Amino acid sequence: HKGDSVLSILTVFVRGMSGQNLITIPEGQTARDIARILEARLGTDSDSFLAAVADSGLVAEAGAPAGATLEGYLFPETYAFLPTTAPETIVRTMALKARRVLDEELAHGGPIAVELTGHQILTLASIVEAEAMRASERPRIAAVYLNRLRRRMLLQADPTVQYALGGHRARIYYSDLRVQSPYNTYLNPGLPPGPIGNPGRASIQAVLNPTPGSRDLFFVARGDGGHIFSETGEQHLEAVARVRASRAGSDSLAVVPLDPGLSPAIPAGGPSPMSDSMRGKP
Numbered sequence: 001h002k003g004d005s006v007l008s009i010l011t012v013f014v015r016g017m018s019g020q021n022l023i024t025i026p027e028g029q030t031a032r033d034i035a036r037i038l039e040a041r042l043g044t045d046s047d048s049f050l051a052a053v054a055d056s057g058l059v060a061e062a063g064a065p066a067g068a069t070l071e072g073y074l075f076p077e078t079y080a081f082l083p084t085t086a087p088e089t090i091v092r093t094m095a096l097k098a099r100r101v102l103d104e105e106l107a108h109g110g111p112i113a114v115e116l117t118g119h120q121i122l123t124l125a126s127i128v129e130a131e132a133m134r135a136s137e138r139p140r141i142a143a144v145y146l147n148r149l150r151r152r153m154l155l156q157a158d159p160t161v162q163y164a165l166g167g168h169r170a171r172i173y174y175s176d177l178r179v180q181s182p183y184n185t186y187l188n189p190g191l192p193p194g195p196i197g198n199p200g201r202a203s204i205q206a207v208l209n210p211t212p213g214s215r216d217l218f219f220v221a222r223g224d225g226g227h228i229f230s231e232t233g234e235q236h237l238e239a240v241a242r243v244r245a246s247r248a249g250s251d252s253l254a255v256v257p258l259d260p261g262l263s264p265a266i267p268a269g270g271p272s273p274m275s276d277s278m279r280g281k282p
Contacts, residue, residue: 001084025094027076027200028129030167034074034198038090042083052091062095065119072122072195073098098122098198105204112146112208119194121207126195129203130159133225138206140229143214146207153217155185163196223247 004012023041025034031053035046052058054069062073070091075098081090102122106113116124124145132138148155162168164181177184183192218236219227220243228243230236 021080021082022078023081024078025074025076025198027203028126028197029074029076030163030197031069031071031074032167038081038087042081042085044083044085044087044090049087049090052087055088055091058088058091058095061092062099063118064095068119068194070095072119072126072198074198075101076198076200101201102204105201105208108208110208112210116207120191121204122199123191123193123195125199125203125207126197127155127157127159128206129199130162130197131157132203132206133221135202137227138203139209140211140214140216141219141227142203142206143210144216144219144229146210147214147217149190151217152189154187154189155191157185160185160192160196163192 023038025037029037031050032046035044035049038044038049039046053071053074056066059066059068059070062070064070064073074091074094077094077097079090079093081093102118106118106121112121124142127145128138128142131141145155145157158172160183161172161176161179164179164183165172165176169176177186180187182188183196185192215231216229218230218233218239220230220236220239221227222243223246228239230239
């Protein structure tokens with residue numbers, strides 16, 4: 001720090017980085033979330049950090065597409081940063097780590113590594129990260145979205161709507177599903193233009209190694225962190241009905257009518273039964 005004596009500086013060198021300087025970035029956080037963490041822990045100016053995330057030079061260094069930001073390229077991990085570390089240095093460090101991890105996973109090959117670009121892999125991995133509550137389900141969730149992409153079905157991923165609305169909300173509404181944004185996968189075909197958060201290695205691996213032979217096209221949250229997966233719309237509607245029946249005592253589900261025009265509240269978080277019942281519509 002400015003003003004430290006030589007003795008205090010040498011003491012820091014001998015002691016090494018302390019726990020107070022270790023910043024853990026959890027998986028799935030958005031760039032804005034990370035900016036808040038850094039501001040709280042290090043005093044990093046959040047606006048300067050977000051400006052660095054959008055800096056075209058840093059975007060090019062990380063291998064992201066021109067015109068994109070580094071959302072999705074800020075690898076979640078524990079880093080040793082001092083309060084005086086420049087935002088540009090923090091962003092560069094995290095982005096280079098993300099690039100290394102992606103290259104390591106791409107080196108294993110496989111059909112998805114050819115089918116999707118690195119940017120698309122990170123984009124889908126960010127959706128998987130937001131949807132999966134259980135690590136074991138990540139490959140199966142990835143398979144659902146890959147199957148839907150191949151069939152040119154709308155992804156209808158609730159987390160993309162939340163991102164389009166500016167972040168996590170305790171509840172989303174049917175009217176929210178109509179928000180005009182390129183990130184709204186209820187309205188726009190294919191993947192969104194970029195990641196909706198910063199995925200960890202496990203979600204990247206899930207996209208590159210989806211459940212073999214999966215024909216699933218739908219899933220609905222059971223309410224215990226897991227999901228029921230279905231291959232057909234009929235099976236999915238039956239699963240939705242079972243979930244609704246099991247939650248008959250829940251106020252949030254018991255009062256939800258079937259008419260989308262009534263804009264009922266839908267519990268946010270993982271894929272909700274009501275919003276998932278709309279998956280697969282043309």
